[in-house]
Amino acid sequence: MRVLCAFPEAMSSSSSCPPSCLALVALFLALLLHLSLSFQAGDRRPLPVDRATGLKEKTLILLDVSTKNPVRTVNENFLSLQLDPSIIHDGWLDFLSSKRLVTLARGLSPAFLRFGGKRTDFLQFQNLRNPAKSRGGPGPDYYLKNYEDDIVRSDVALDKQKGCKIAQHPDIMLELQREKAAQMHLVLLKEQFSNTYSNLILTEPNNYRSMHGRAVNGSQLGKDYIQLKRLLQPIRIYSRASLYGPNIGRPRKNVIALLDGFMKVAGSTVDAVTWQHCYIDGRVVKVMDFLKTRLLDTLSDQIRKIQKVVNTYTPGKKIWLEGVVTTSAGGTNNLSDSYAAGFLWLNTLGMLANQGIDVVIRHSFFDHGYNHLVDQNFNPLPDYWLSLLYKRLIGPKVLAVHVAGLQRKPRPGRVIRDKLRIYAHCTNHHNHNYVRGSITLFIINLHRSRKKIKLAGTLRDKLVHQYLLQPYGQEGLKSRSVQLNGQPLMMVDDGTLPELKPRPLRAGRTLVIPPVTMGFYVVKNVNALACRYR
Numbered sequence: 001m002r003v004l005c006a007f008p009e010a011m012s013s014s015s016s017c018p019p020s021c022l023a024l025v026a027l028f029l030a031l032l033l034h035l036s037l038s039f040q041a042g043d044r045r046p047l048p049v050d051r052a053t054g055l056k057e058k059t060l061i062l063l064d065v066s067t068k069n070p071v072r073t074v075n076e077n078f079l080s081l082q083l084d085p086s087i088i089h090d091g092w093l094d095f096l097s098s099k100r101l102v103t104l105a106r107g108l109s110p111a112f113l114r115f116g117g118k119r120t121d122f123l124q125f126q127n128l129r130n131p132a133k134s135r136g137g138p139g140p141d142y143y144l145k146n147y148e149d150d151i152v153r154s155d156v157a158l159d160k161q162k163g164c165k166i167a168q169h170p171d172i173m174l175e176l177q178r179e180k181a182a183q184m185h186l187v188l189l190k191e192q193f194s195n196t197y198s199n200l201i202l203t204e205p206n207n208y209r210s211m212h213g214r215a216v217n218g219s220q221l222g223k224d225y226i227q228l229k230r231l232l233q234p235i236r237i238y239s240r241a242s243l244y245g246p247n248i249g250r251p252r253k254n255v256i257a258l259l260d261g262f263m264k265v266a267g268s269t270v271d272a273v274t275w276q277h278c279y280i281d282g283r284v285v286k287v288m289d290f291l292k293t294r295l296l297d298t299l300s301d302q303i304r305k306i307q308k309v310v311n312t313y314t315p316g317k318k319i320w321l322e323g324v325v326t327t328s329a330g331g332t333n334n335l336s337d338s339y340a341a342g343f344l345w346l347n348t349l350g351m352l353a354n355q356g357i358d359v360v361i362r363h364s365f366f367d368h369g370y371n372h373l374v375d376q377n378f379n380p381l382p383d384y385w386l387s388l389l390y391k392r393l394i395g396p397k398v399l400a401v402h403v404a405g406l407q408r409k410p411r412p413g414r415v416i417r418d419k420l421r422i423y424a425h426c427t428n429h430h431n432h433n434y435v436r437g438s439i440t441l442f443i444i445n446l447h448r449s450r451k452k453i454k455l456a457g458t459l460r461d462k463l464v465h466q467y468l469l470q471p472y473g474q475e476g477l478k479s480r481s482v483q484l485n486g487q488p489l490m491m492v493d494d495g496t497l498p499e500l501k502p503r504p505l506r507a508g509r510t511l512v513i514p515p516v517t518m519g520f521y522v523v524k525n526v527n528a529l530a531c532r533y534r
Helices: 002-012 019-038 054-058 085-097 099-107 118-122 140-153 171-194 205-212 218-232 253-266 287-291 298-313 339-354 382-393
Strands: 060-065 079-083 113-115 156-159 164-167 244-248 272-280 319-327 359-363 394-399 401-406 420-427 439-445 451-455 464-471 482-484 503-505 511-513 517-523
Touching: 060 420, 060 439, 079 085, 079 382, 085 099, 099 382, 218 244, 218 253, 244 253, 244 319, 253 272, 253 298, 272 298, 287 339, 298 319, 298 339, 319 339, 339 359, 339 382, 339 394, 339 420, 339 439, 339 464, 339 517, 382 394, 382 439, 382 464, 382 482, 382 517, 394 439, 401 420, 439 511, 511 517
Parallel strands: 060 451, 079 113, 079 359, 244 272, 272 319, 319 359
Antiparallel strands: 060 401, 156 164, 394 420, 420 439, 439 517, 451 511, 464 482, 464 503, 464 517
């Protein structure tokens, strides 16, 4: 204010302009001085027009989907499950008769169930009843019969409609099971971290060198698979069994060489080529690691490497990701089993289907460690609810997504979409809440700001059902509980799964995706040609 008062006095001593002219000039010069002072270091106030986040707020993303033909069609059992052999150690197998676990498993049907893991390297199958007939005794029917007898003696109710035996456990039995699970959890973690296992031998060849001190090359492994196929043919129960392999690890140079040798010898013997993937070392992981786009994209490069070798020898052969975990070493408590880990899991599902992988098997449904879908107290974790929504809403047909960004002021460079990931499928035709021809989007927003998406083209002005999954509780991204459209998700008191209720959005409304969240969006009545028929 002192500067503004001084200007008229200075001008009046050296100018013959009339007073009105002097006032205008003084006002003009005062404004110039005010603006110049605003740019000095002492004035930190933001300018009212040029806001730092202005461009972000003005960016509107237009989204359309190709509805004529699918770009991929994956297996009906695309999302499948794995159980580790560790569950048969000291009676864990009994837990599978829990009504609660059976209910949770049914929610993720249909699916393949893989029985395998690190402990298969120390698993021996012994036949003792008829050594002359099959090199050592009874087949699996004998052991299944004994196991079923044990269950029957433990008070089993027969569910005639589902054809499945379900143990009816009183509360005290459930508590004993949970105590036993906690004890076994400690035992198995001790074995894992000491890398010392008790014999409970099938191979995963990548671990053979470190665990057994010897290696198996791809050609020899291929010959072993051919021999295994020949051994299975005369056995009635296995004569039509499918064979999958070689179940390699991360496709680095030596592993690619193993796969190449295997495919050259036994590529036509296996029904699908399999490999495994782990994203992070579980001993050093941090919560923000799950939000890194570079980490999310590591899988894409591995897919291309596997596909290149497979297509060299058996073009069109199905490929399965037969075992995927977010973190190694059994996972990390409050991270691998948290909401944050879901970003990796949902992106894995979208990326694999989009690149033509036929099946992905999640390690593990119920197990020790922290990479599972159900914890040792039989409570579903965030990735379980994510998988349940995926099963209910996503069909096997993959659709091409077209995204464009509109800004009020053009600027060079493309719209940054790495942190905003959008996948589209035909809606699951088994879901009777939606007519055939509907489309389901699932969207991952890793930005720290909300994103606005305008549906265009065939999606314009359609009614949308939102299934927004967010963390529940004070832990934020580390939460082991989730909420759907603002309502916490948990099993009902009677042991059944809750109803997954959508939030209807007004037709033509812009989708507003909250920061650091993921969700599913069913676009109703699109009448997409690719989705009208199975």
